[in-house]
Each structure stands twice: as structure tokens, then as C-alpha cells.
Amino acid sequence: MEYLPNIIFAIILIIGIGYFAKNVKKLIRNIKLGQDVDVSDNKSQRWRNMAMIALGQSKMVRRPIAGFLHVVVYVGFIIINIEVLEIIIDGLFGTHRIGLKVLPESVYGFLIGAFEILAVLVFVSVTIFWIRRNIIKLARFWKSEMTSWPKNDGNFILYFEMVLMTLFLIMNATDVHFQALNSGNVVSQFISPWFSELQETTLHGIERGAWWLHIIGIFIFLNYLYFSKHLHILLAFPNTFYGKLQPKGQLNNLEAVTNEVKMMMDPDADPYAVTEDDGEAPAKFGASDVQDLSWVQLLNAYTCTECGRCTSECPANQTGKKLSPRKIMMDTRDRLEEVGKNIDANKGEFIDDEKQLLDTYITREELWACTSCNACTEACPVSIDPLSIILDMRRYLVMEQSAAPVELNNMMTNIENNGAPWPYNQMDRLNWKNE
């Protein structure tokens, strides 16, 4: 019986990490449903981007208030997690504050003191975040795509962090031995008097309770990530690494099209030549569903934390059009999850469900409202590229379905016939000289 807590802890640890690992595997499987794309170039620039944008939060702070608060929560979260290491060792081996045994008391006190201060700062920042979402009601958190789940998700994350920080401070405040040391209890010494009326056994009970709830809470939070927009705390790193390096205005040239165009332009090409049947279906142009997108675009979708900076900068959205770049990303993730579940339910094979990203999730009206101005990609703090998805879906509409708006069809016919988007004769191109 003596080892019961250790065993229970080990079981919780295994379940907590095991379930998370299982979902990470599923996450990687889903992302790999995307088309392959070569992003092996320019490694040094990619590492730099990751260091600057994800680790260094360079784009977060462009909005100073949200950026500053986010840095506090981010730094606090990472540093306080050092404490989790001690909790896991204590839990597995039945020790109590192993750090005190391996570190000089002053060092340990310094560390815990820093954690306590950060815990308070995180708590305050998270509270301000909550107020911005729910009391001030910043417009970007109340757009139409922010339905009940995205709104709740945002708030749940904030509650989680408030509770975890509170439990950490209560755990320290009710630890009689730790308070007696009077080193590192910079914040908890002020909380501890609230419990001074209680007997030592009750106090010990509260301390243990807070300790267990804290670590169980962390495991629940870890496993919540996969289902939440909070996944960005992990995926921001690969996403900024694989993010676009070319100038923002450069849209990719489709290789499949290049091959066809080259053949058409080749005077030696034999139009009657029998092409070898390699058994492969002809390449589909553009994207109508998530599997047509590249795996980087799917990684983008899982990375999106629905902050809405893209949508708040989007000229179409600002002027009341249906397009919201954030919704493009949310829809892509939702559809990808649906496809993933379909595969799970059908023994590893996707069975057509008569749904697709186009129309079922993203309407044509949204796609045609984009001005390709790159405000969304400029605004995204983690290098997500909604424009590339919009373009790929337009490509499908135009090249597979010939379903462009009629005015655009006219424009394209003009280019085809007379080399200009308007119906002017190419031979008149230099007339301006003499007008």
C-alpha cells in the first residue's frame, strides 16, 4: 500500500503521455494526407525564421498589447514547466521536492520564487485575455465563424491556465515545510495566512490535493491540445520552419501545367503520339478537398490558433464580404479531421462521404471575394498562408469546372484572343504613342 500513490502516478503518466502520443500519430497521419511538396531548400533561412517568428515572437508583438501579454504567458508557461520535471520525479519515486535535495537551498528558492512570480503574471495576463474576449468583446473574437465551440475553446484554455496557476500557488502556500524554509515563497507567503486557521493534517491534505490536481490538470491540458486551437504551442515551430520563403507576391507555378504548356509550345511534339499509359490518373488541377492541398497547407490549418488577425486585416472582410481567411483555415482543419475520422472508421481507407472542402465548407462566394493582397499572410504571427488555399480552390473551379464568374471568363477570353484583359486589338498596343 505504501507504493500506491507512486503506482497511481505512473499509471496517470503513462495514460496521459500515451493518449497524447496516439493523437500526435493521428495528427501526422492526417497532415500527410496532403500532397507532397519540396520544402527542403534554404535550411538556414528556415531555422532563422523559426527562431525569430516562433521562438522570438517577432510578429506577435506587432500588436503591442496582445503581443506583450502573449509573451508573458508564453515565457511563463515554458519556465514554469521546469517545475513539472520535479513533480514527475516526486510522483514516481515518492520523494517530496527533490529539487531541495539536489540543489542548494538558495538556488531552489530562486527558481521557485521565479516560478511564483511568473505564475502571478500569467494569471493576470490570462485574465486580461479573458476580459478582451468576453467583456470588451474585441470584434475579431466575435466574427461569424467564431461559433460556440471556437469561443468556448478560447475560454477553456484561459480557465485551464488560471486554474493551473492557482493550484501551483496553493500547493506552495499550504506546504508547511516549504513555507518554514522561507526561501522562494515570494508570492505564496501572502497566500499561506489564508490557511493559517487550519490544522496541519488538513493543510497537508490541501497541499496534496493541489499537487495532484495540478499534475492531472497538466496531463488533461496536454491531451486537450489535439482537439483545440491551442495546438499552436507545438505546431508554431514546424509551421514557421516550413513557411513560405519567396516574396509574398510570388504564387507557385503548377508543374503539371508547365509540362502541358511546354508540350503544346514544342514545334516537334507529335500530337498523335501515343502517350505511355503509366496507370496514373491525370493530375487534378487545383483543390476541391483537403487531400488536394499540400501537407504544408494542412499543417497550416492545424497550427491556426484562430486569433483572427488575418480576418481583421482582410479588405474583403472589413467591407462586409463573406470571406474570412481565418474561416478558410478553420474549415480546412474541420474537414481534415472529418476525413481523418472517416479513414479511422473505415479501416484505413477513405470512403466517399459526398462532402468536400469546396461548397460543403467553403463557398465560392468567399473564394471569389479575395483580392490576393496578402494582408492575411502579413498579419499571421505563425506564417500561415490562407491565400494559397484560396488560389488552389480557384484553380479547381476554373481549370476543372470552368466555373469562373462570367466577367472573369470574359477577361480570360480577351487575354486568350488579344493578349489583354480588355477587348482591344493587340496591334493597337502602341497607339498611345501618337494620341
Add this chain to the structure above:
Amino acid sequence: MSELLKVPTMAEFMAQGKQPEVLFWVGCAGSFDDRAKKITKAFVKLLNKANVEFAVLGTEESCTGDPAKRAGNEFLFQMQAVTNIEVLNAYEVKKIVTACPHCFNTIKNEYPELGGNYEVMHHTQFLKTLLEEGRLTIEGGKFKGKRITFHDPCYLGRANNVYEAPRELIQKLEAELVEMKNCRRNGLCCGAGGAQMFKEPEQGDKDVNVERTEQALDVKPEIIAAGCPFCNTMMTDGVKAKEKESDVEVMDIAELIANAQDL
């Protein structure tokens, strides 16, 4: 005036066995749109004044394919691109200048993969170079002290990180450069990009160009400076929609510089 314009074509240069210093890519708007043609002519006047040996493709020029690509017609884009690249490479073009940020972006960024490698400059960058080399002088003239705000074209600014060349030229006019609420990398689109120029906007509660024009009018400019023929159209329409055309003019930077010298 117009008979003074010297606009040689690449074919003419070729016939003389010469290469121009730079190819001026006029673009569809610059060739056909009445408003944009004035920008083209203003830029040519400046090139003539600075004695730049330039040439145009004339009737051999064709749409870069930008609006087709952004509309999703990659096929048409690449057909246009490959055709243009064949012409450009046949003339052994090395350096291109254009007054259209869409042509600028497409030729600079999307042509190299298809076999077209050129040094591509926006006309504001090119004018700035002429100025620095002492080949062109800029005087304020009638624009001295005027309040001018610059609207960043998306395809020059965010798309290619060119923010300062147009501003430096405006400052050389000794004008008062005022910035809108959204400028440089936060610049708000005029609403024409992504092939929107050629279609009606989707249902909304306002047109993008009106929103952007309101931002411009907020800083009370006498002139809204543009660096893109499409932005120019959109902002001009916006100013008309706000019934401010008697107070505020929309002008391209090349026009500002040319007009200041009464060219």
C-alpha cells in the same frame, strides 16, 4: 507635345543591331486604359528627359498573365508567360522597367521558373536610380509644400517589400508626405487585385476602394499618389464616390515628377 515622345521599339533597336539600356514593359493598362496611358506618357517623358536608351515591345507585348493566374487559370497564365518569355529572350532582354506592380511582380517572381530571368524594376525604383546617378533632377514646382499621401500598391509593397522608393521621390518634390492609418506593410488594398478589377465585388456593406479612399481623405491630402494603374483607377473612383474630385487629385508618381517640370 506628343510628337516629342521618343518611343523606339525593340524591333527597331534590333534592326540597328543595338541593345537598349532597358525595356519599358508598358502593360495592358498602360497601353489601353485612357487614364493609365497618361502615366505611360509621363514616364516616357522622364525617360526621354534623362536620355535613357529604352525600348518597348509595342505590338509584340502581351498580357503577363497576372489576372488569369490570380483568377485560377494557371494554364492561360503559363501560356502567356511562355509566349512573352520567348519574345523577351529572343531580344536578349536583360533589364525591364514597368509602371505596373502586377507586371513587375509576375515578371520578377513568376517568370524565372519558366525560363525568364531578368532584372525587373518598378518605375519608382528606376526613377530613384536615375536621380541618384544624376541623370534626372526632381524639382517641386507646383507640388512644393502640397499635402500628398501615398497609397501602397499591394503588389509593390507587401508582395515585394518596396516601400521607400516611391516615398523618397515624393519627398524630393519638397511636398508634405502624410501617411494614412494603414500604410507600408499594413497598407489596405484598393480592391482591384486578384482579378477583382475585372468583376463586380461580392455582396458586402461597402466597396474596398471606398474604404481605402476614406482612409486617404482622413489625412486631408491635396493629392493621393499611386504607383499602380489599377490602384489609380480604384482610388479615382473612390474619390468620385465621396464627391471630392474637385479637392483631391489621384496621380501617379511619374506624373507628379513630370508635371512638376512641366514636361
